[in-house]
Amino acid sequence: MEYSEAKERYIEAWGSLGSSWGVNRTMAQIHALLMIATEPLSTEEIMEDLKISRGNANMNIRALLDWGLAKKVLKPGERKEYFATDKDPMVLATQVAKERKKRELDPIIRLLEEVSAVQGEGKEVKEFKKVTADLKGFAKQADSVINTFIQSNSNWFFKILGKITR
Amino acid sequence: MEYSEAKERYIEAWGSLGSSWGVNRTMAQIHALLMIATEPLSTEEIMEDLKISRGNANMNIRALLDWGLAKKVLKPGERKEYFATDKDPMVLATQVAKERKKRELDPIIRLLEEVSAVQGEGKEVKEFKKVTADLKGFAKQADSVINTFIQSNSNWFFKILGKITR
DNA sequence: CATAACTTTCAAATATTATTGAAAATTAAA
DNA sequence: TTTAATTTTCAATAATATTTGAAAGTTATG
Numbered sequence: 090m091e092y093s094e095a096k097e098r099y100i101e102a103w104g105s106l107g108s109s110w111g112v113n114r115t116m117a118q119i120h121a122l123l124m125i126a127t128e129p130l131s132t133e134e135i136m137e138d139l140k141i142s143r144g145n146a147n148m149n150i151r152a153l154l155d156w157g158l159a160k161k162v163l164k165p166g167e168r169k170e171y172f173a174t175d176k177d178p179m180v181l182a183t184q185v186a187k188e189r190k191k192r193e194l195d196p197i198i199r200l201l202e203e204v205s206a207v208q209g210e211g212k213e214v215k216e217f218k219k220v221t222a223d224l225k226g227f228a229k230q231a232d233s234v235i236n237t238f239i240q241s242n243s244n245w246f247f248k249i250l251g252k253i254t255r
Numbered sequence: 256m257e258y259s260e261a262k263e264r265y266i267e268a269w270g271s272l273g274s275s276w277g278v279n280r281t282m283a284q285i286h287a288l289l290m291i292a293t294e295p296l297s298t299e300e301i302m303e304d305l306k307i308s309r310g311n312a313n314m315n316i317r318a319l320l321d322w323g324l325a326k327k328v329l330k331p332g333e334r335k336e337y338f339a340t341d342k343d344p345m346v347l348a349t350q351v352a353k354e355r356k357k358r359e360l361d362p363i364i365r366l367l368e369e370v371s372a373v374q375g376e377g378k379e380v381k382e383f384k385k386v387t388a389d390l391k392g393f394a395k396q397a398d399s400v401i402n403t404f405i406q407s408n409s410n411w412f413f414k415i416l417g418k419i420t421r
Numbered sequence: 422c423a424t425a426a427c428t429t430t431c432a433a434a435t436a437t438t439a440t441t442g443a444a445a446a447t448t449a450a451a
Numbered sequence: 452t453t454t455a456a457t458t459t460t461c462a463a464t465a466a467t468a469t470t471t472g473a474a475a476g477t478t479a480t481g
Contacts, residue, residue, distance in 0.1 A: 092375050098369070145471070147430090197272055200264065200265070203256065207257070213291075314440090314460090425479095429474105431474095432471105441465085444460085445459080448455105450455085
């Protein structure tokens, strides 16, 4: 396969994968581009490569910075901003886990805390309490696992992989 | 909190959570409803409770069946179809993991297999090969973990939780 | 300060995705 | 077979999300 074709397919796939991971298509594509870049890229270069507008590029670069998935790189003597990403997949996974936990798991646990304390004695209410309490318990276990994952170094994953498959 | 308020908030939250987990809002809301139902529900009951059209209800019930997140229940002597879901959060998690693996992880691994075999010797090509190979390796490890998770019984989660937090 | 380089904003335009509802299809019972 | 209950389909519509691009904002430099 030609490099240009491979690159195109990889960026497109990463983009659609991104959508199902809570980051929008363009954001994921910019990330994909930074992953394979041999040096930091400027907004202009990103615009050109992905054929997107300045506004779009700017917005999504900000979002990547916000998610901790890209960082600003300043070249000495240059005014323009360049961007780069950490290329270790584990760092990526950790960062995504951290952000999604904050944006999704934490709020749902808080909500389940609230609604599982509902008043009443009827059959429906009892079932509701049981189900939401079970979900809350599960969500908290998931939270523990994710916290452990986030806090530990990049060998963690492979260490437990060893343990559980032994 | 009143039951009606708690129920509303829970269904709304589950719906928006769903979006970020690859299932659409209505699909997640129907699932939420089935989770707290004390008996199987008909399409009519779902339409009424969530105030959605027949077409919408039907489509999303099919999608839930397709994801393995709901099952048909036939009441003897009745023609109408009823639907129910497994209420164990672990069963839910397993099912979602299984489907998302099939829909997302498996395809991306296949793509990475292909594109990491790109031809060429330049700096860009070398970097591309390295990055995509790393991603592929990571994706395969993730695949192992998920497979173990899917195959094992519901105690698995707590067992490894014990191991890794020890 | 004035200018130019660069970044950010945001209202309007587009594109994408979800929803409706009525008609068509299916199926069970009469 | 006919009828009626039920489910499915799908084109039209509505809702949501993304993208554009030009104007406004910012900041370094002469």
